[in-house]
Amino acid sequence: MSTSGDGASSKQPVVYISRSEVFSASHRLHSHQLSDEENRKLYDKCNNPNGHGHNYKVEVVVRGPVDPVTGMVINLSDLKKYIDESVMSVLDHKNIDKDVPYFKDVVRYAACIQFYLIDYEMDGE
Secondary structure (H helix, E strand, O other), X not given: OEEOOOOOEEOOOEEEEEEEEEXXXXXXXXXXXXXXXXXXXXXXXXXXXXXXXXXXXXXXXXXXXXXXXXXXXXXXXXXXXXXXXXXXXXXXXEEHHHHOHHHOOOOOOHHHXXXXXXXXXXXXX
8 A cells, every 4th residue: 555645545456357369289199208109008099190189278367556547457459469479379270299399398288388388478488
């Protein structure tokens, strides 16, 4: 809580803004540390050499104080642009095994995409 120059207290509201997008991507579950036979046994049809696809939903949540001048936490157009640049252009309609360097040596299960997005944000790429 802050106090203005005239002694009145003012508290800036903090809100959450979220935006969801859906993207499609393909991958193959395959570990380079296992033999082809072990991979087939472990991952079954998901080890298909041609891969298989999924639809993914990503939700980005931004938390912050409302700017008293703009009335926004973040400009929604800017948030959409950030998601387009950091998620959609990288993952949508891609074979993540071949098109996304991060996944070159990682078994590509759904949680790995989540880890990738967290790493992407933490690295500020």
